[in-house]
Amino acid sequence: MNxxxxxxxxxxxxxxxxxxxxxxxxxxxxxxxxxxxxxxEDLIAQKRQPVSFEHxxxxxxxxxxxxxxxxxxxxxxxxxxxxxxxxxHFKEGQTITIEPWRARAFPLIKDLVVDRSxxxxxxxxxxxxxxxxxxxxxxxxxxxxxxxxxxxxxAATCIGCGACVAACPNASAMLFTAAKVSHLxxxxxxxxxxxxxxxxxVAQMDKEGFGMCSNTGACSAECPKEISLDNIAKLNREYxxxxxxxx
Numbered sequence: 001m002n003x004x005x006x007x008x009x010x011x012x013x014x015x016x017x018x019x020x021x022x023x024x025x026x027x028x029x030x031x032x033x034x035x036x037x038x039x040x041e042d043l044i045a046q047k048r049q050p051v052s053f054e055h056x057x058x059x060x061x062x063x064x065x066x067x068x069x070x071x072x073x074x075x076x077x078x079x080x081x082x083x084x085x086x087x088x089h090f091k092e093g094q095t096i097t098i099e100p101w102r103a104r105a106f107p108l109i110k111d112l113v114v115d116r117s118x119x120x121x122x123x124x125x126x127x128x129x130x131x132x133x134x135x136x137x138x139x140x141x142x143x144x145x146x147x148x149x150x151x152x153x154x155a156a157t158c159i160g161c162g163a164c165v166a167a168c169p170n171a172s173a174m175l176f177t178a179a180k181v182s183h184l185x186x187x188x189x190x191x192x193x194x195x196x197x198x199x200x201x202v203a204q205m206d207k208e209g210f211g212m213c214s215n216t217g218a219c220s221a222e223c224p225k226e227i228s229l230d231n232i233a234k235l236n237r238e239y240x241x242x243x244x245x246x247x
Contacts, residue, residue: 001026001092005039007051008099013108019097028088032075033058033065035087052111058083060224063161067112068099073163073222081161081224101162103171105209118208119160119176125204126197127180129189148186155183157225164219164227170211175219177205178235179227185238195242202239 003024010017024042026035033055040050056062065082069075075085090096098112106114144152158179165171181198184190190197213232220229 001028001087001090003035003087003090003093004095006095006097007112009051009111010108012110017108019099026087028086030087031058031083032069032085032087033083052109052113054113055083060084061159063159066101066114066116066161066163066166068101068166070097073101073166074161074224079224079226081159084224101166103162103165103210105171105173106162106165114162116160116162118210119162119173121208122173122177122201122204123180126193126200127184129184129193131189131192142188144187151230152183152186155179155186155227155231158183158223158227159225161224163222163224165210167218167222168211168214169216169218170214172213172219173205173208173210174213174232174235175223175227175229177201178231181238182231182234185234194238195245198235198238199242199246202235 005022024039054064056064060081100112105118164175
C-alpha cells in the first residue's frame with residue numbers, strides 16, 4: 001500500500017518546526033513503527049536525515065512510542081499503543097499526519113521525541129512504598145479484598161505513556177497521577193504513607209506545569225490501557241483527606 005506521510009520535523013527544542021511530506025510503501029501486516037522503519041531506511045539510503053521517534057519494547061508495555069496519529073494519541077484504534085497499531089487499519093493512498101505530544105510539561109527534544117521525565121519526577125515525589133513490606137513469601141500474609149486487589153491492579157496497568165496529557169485540552173496529568181496514587185492507596189501496604197503521597201505527588205504535578213483537570217474524559221478515552229476516571233475521583237478523595245489531616 002502506498003501512503004503519504006505528513007510528519008513533524010524539528011531539529012531541536014529551540015528551532016522552528018514544520019511538517020514535511022514523504023511517500024512510503026508499506027505492507028498491511030506491518031506495525032506502524034515498522035512502517036516508520038521502512039521510511040527511515042529509505043531516507044538513510046538517500047543520505048537524508050531519518051525521522052527521530054522513540055520506541056523500546058514494541059509490545060505495548062513501555063509507553064515510549066508516544067505520537068499523535070491523525071489527531072489522536074497513538075492513532076485510531078482504542079486501547080492500542082502506536083507500536084501495536086497495524087497498517088491494515090489504514091487505506092491505500094491515505095495521508096497520515098504524525099506529530100509529537102503537545103504539552104509544556106513535555107518539552108520537545110527532536111521530531112517526534114519529547115522529554116517525559118516530568119512523569120518520573122512525579123513518581124519520585126511519592127509514587128512508592130518505603131515502609132518494610134517483608135519478603136516475597138510474606139506477600140499473602142496481609143488479606144486484601146478481592147475488589148480492592150482488582151482495582152489496584154487495573155490502576156497499576158498505567159504505562160506512563162502520556163496519551164492522557166496529549167488528549168487533554170489543558171494538558172493535565174491527573175489520570176496518570178491518579179493511577180499511581182490509586183493503585184497504592186488501595187493496598188494496605190500503601191496506606192501508611194497515603195496522605196503524604198497524595199500531597200507530594202499533586203504538588204509535583206503542579207510544579208511540572210501540567211494543566212488542571214477539565215473533566216472532559218478525553219484522557220481515559222485515549223488511554224491505551226483504559227485507565228478509569230474513577231481513579232481521578234479516588235485521587236481527589238485522597239488529596240482532600242491529606243489536606244484535612246494537615247489542617
